[in-house]
Amino acid sequence: MRYRWHIGSLAWLVHRITGVLLALYLIAHIFVLSHLKDPSSYNQIMNMMKNPVIKIGELMLFAVVLIHVFAGIRITMLEIGFSTKYHKQMAYFSAFAVCLIWLIGAFYFLKEVF
Amino acid sequence: MSKFYTFRIKRYLPDQNPPTRWDEFRIKLNSMERVLDGLVKIKENIDGTLTFRKSCAHGVCGSCAMNINGKNRLACQTLVKDLPEIIEIEPLPSLPVIKDLVVDMTLFFEKNDKVLPYLINDEPPPERERIQSPEEQHRILESITCIMCGSCTTSCPVFWADKQYLGPSALLKSYRFLFDTRDRATEERLQAITGEHGVWRCHSIFNCVEVCPKEIDITNHILKLKRLAVKKGFRGGER
Numbered sequence: 001m002r003y004r005w006h007i008g009s010l011a012w013l014v015h016r017i018t019g020v021l022l023a024l025y026l027i028a029h030i031f032v033l034s035h036l037k038d039p040s041s042y043n044q045i046m047n048m049m050k051n052p053v054i055k056i057g058e059l060m061l062f063a064v065v066l067i068h069v070f071a072g073i074r075i076t077m078l079e080i081g082f083s084t085k086y087h088k089q090m091a092y093f094s095a096f097a098v099c100l101i102w103l104i105g106a107f108y109f110l111k112e113v114f
Numbered sequence: 115m116s117k118f119y120t121f122r123i124k125r126y127l128p129d130q131n132p133p134t135r136w137d138e139f140r141i142k143l144n145s146m147e148r149v150l151d152g153l154v155k156i157k158e159n160i161d162g163t164l165t166f167r168k169s170c171a172h173g174v175c176g177s178c179a180m181n182i183n184g185k186n187r188l189a190c191q192t193l194v195k196d197l198p199e200i201i202e203i204e205p206l207p208s209l210p211v212i213k214d215l216v217v218d219m220t221l222f223f224e225k226n227d228k229v230l231p232y233l234i235n236d237e238p239p240p241e242r243e244r245i246q247s248p249e250e251q252h253r254i255l256e257s258i259t260c261i262m263c264g265s266c267t268t269s270c271p272v273f274w275a276d277k278q279y280l281g282p283s284a285l286l287k288s289y290r291f292l293f294d295t296r297d298r299a300t301e302e303r304l305q306a307i308t309g310e311h312g313v314w315r316c317h318s319i320f321n322c323v324e325v326c327p328k329e330i331d332i333t334n335h336i337l338k339l340k341r342l343a344v345k346k347g348f349r350g351g352e353r
Contacts (some may be wrong), residue, residue, distance in 0.1 A: 001207050001274075004184035008320030009271065078318050081341065084334040087320060 011091045015071035018064045025061060055113050062109070063102050070094035116144045119194055121152055123164065124204040126211045137161070143194050149201065150178055150189035153215075166215040173327060176263030179206055180215050186265035186325040206268040208277075221277065222264045225284035229306055233291065234299035244296045257290040257335055259328045266322035266332055278311040282322035282332045285313055289335040292342065300346070308348040313339050 005013075035045045048054065074090045082090075121139045139156045150171055157164045167177040171190045178189040181204040183197060194201065209217040235244070260283065267273050267281035280288075288307050291297045307313045313336060322332040343349075 001204075002184050003181075003207060003269070003321075006320070006324055008318070008324065012271070012317055012319040075318055078333075079337060079340065081337070084318075084320075084323070084331055084337065087318070087333075 007088050007091045011071055011074065011094075014067055015075070018068040018071070021064050022068055025064075050113070052113055055109060059102075059106055059109055062105050063098070066098045066102055066105075070098050116142050117195075118142050118199070119152065119197075120200045121156060122200060122202045123156075123214070124202075125164075125214050126205070127163075128213065137164075145193070145195040147194055148190055149182055149187075149192045149194060149197070149203070152194060152201070153189060153203075164215075165213045174261060176261035176327075179263035179265045179268075179327075181205065181207055186269045188263060188265070188327045191327050206264055208268050208274045209264070217264075217268075219264055222267055222281070222283065225267070225280050226262070226287055228280060229284045229288040230291070230299065230303060231287050233294070233297055234302070235296055236298060246295055250295045253293050254290050256330050257286050257293075260286055260290075260330060261328060263327060265325045265327060269321040269325045271319055271321065272315050272317060276311060276315065279315045280307060280312055282316075282336065285316070285336050285339060286330065286332050289339055292339065304343050304346055304348045307339065308343050313343060316340070 032045060035041045049058075071094065074087070074094050077090065078084060078087060118140055119142075121141065123137050123139065125135050125137050127133055127135075139160055141152055141155055141160070143152055143155075150168060153164065153166055154168070157166075166180065166189070168190065169175040169177040171178070173188055173191040176188065179186060180189055181187075182189065182192055183202050186206060189203075203215065205211050205215045205217045209219065209221060211217050262283060264283065266286075267283045270279070270282055273279050273281045285307060288303055292300060292303050297303075316333070316336045318333055318337070320333050323330075323334075326332060
């Protein structure tokens with residue numbers, strides 16, 4: 001079955017996918033936190049984090065978080081009574097805000113490496 | 115201005131093997147004609163076995179809802195000039211198909227029964243009618259315009275995944291009575307819609323609003339239902 005996408009259903013799909021990704025990421029996050037037992041193992045894993053590949057991964061994680069946050073804000077605003085007439089504009093604005101904040105964030109992320 | 119259009123229609127003939135196939139019909143239609151006119155022409159002149167529902171042909175009865183070019187619409191309300199040259203027509207998604215474009219709407223109407231679609235008021239009737247002010251009427255006016263064509267419920271991804279979900283149409287009907295000042299069964303109605311497969315399943319995807327032929331902002335009504343349910347202390351079916 002094929003069905004035409006529009007900004008509302010895309011926003012929902014992206015929200016759902018990023019939500020699942022974040023749930024999976026939590027496992028990796030807890031793995032890193034489990035190295036907090038003593039300073040040496042913590043430093044070791046923090047050095048690993050300086051690897052450019054990991055940095056790129058962190059940037060992608062940053063994008064996923066931003067998308068999920070803004071999709072969540074949009075839905076919350078609709079639920080608390082913000083007019084549904086503007087739901088499309090809100091989705092487009094969210095996409096714009098995600099891009100903007102991600103680019104600014106990416107600049108600071110990459111400044112640390114290069 | 116007349117133009118040739120190709121109608122690609124998903125056929126379902128239960129007694130043939132395989133039962134599903136795509137048929138193409140090329141017909142000439144003028145710019146004022148609708149998809150329904152094309153279907154009628156095909157049935158009358160090319161293939162009499164083509165089956166679809168139609169009744170009023172003026173966007174009032176809601177019989178001819180079908181999936182046209184990937185979107186649910188009323189065939190009688192869609193002008194061919196607004197569509198590309200190739201028009202793909204499928205039955206409404208996610209409901210069992212009986213033949214060609216005719217789907218079994220039982221499931222859809224069952225949902226409607228679940229939300230008690232009638233006025234409940236035990237107070238003794240007044241001498242004349244139960245008066246409503248124009249403002250009170252205006253609150254439910256949009257929801258009253260629903261023609262129950264089924265476009266919204268069958269366009270809802272939540273309904274595709276969960277056939278027990280009440281769906282936008284039934285929830286809109288529930289709104290129509292919950293926000294009616296003459297109705298007294300608020301508790302009962304909220305009980306009916308706040309279960310596991312009720313109003314909380316709506317994820318504000320807006321597919322229903324996109325397809326509604328009467329341009330009802332259904333999601334807005336469902337969000338109002340959610341806020342009313344929270345205000346009255348209903349959370350997930352239990353108080």
